[in-house]
Amino acid sequence: MRGRVIVACGSGVATSQAVASKIARLLKEKDVDAEVEAVDIKSLKHHIGGASAYVSIVKDDTDWGIPVINGVSFLTGVGQDTELQNLIDALRG
Structure with missing residues (x-):
């Protein structure tokens, strides 16, 4: 089953996009299948x-x-590393 991760920052443009991209790369390196989406906090x-x-x-x-x-x-x-493992645990939950 593919997990879904939402990343949110104030504007949904620069910071959340950068973090979402990094998380997607780190998850791929760990063989964790997940969709990672960046949004702004208001939406x-x-x-x-x-x-x-x-x-x-x-x-x-x-x-x-x-x-x-x-x-x-x-x-x-x-x-x-701790937060990445927390995320992986949540996705595998």
Whole structure:
């Protein structure tokens, strides 16, 4: 089964696209099949349905009912391995 990951930032253009691209590459390297989609935070509620996990780059306290992964780790590299494993676990869940 193919997982679906939503990555959201404030504008949905630069940061979320960069993180989504990096996550897609890292997942591919780990042989994890997933669709990774970048969106802006304002349209998140329209895209999150059916997602396996949400990678958050901006603060959002909404309970989406799916695992939330710290997207800042993919920007800075700090804690990236842990967050990548959390994402993989959510997708394999």
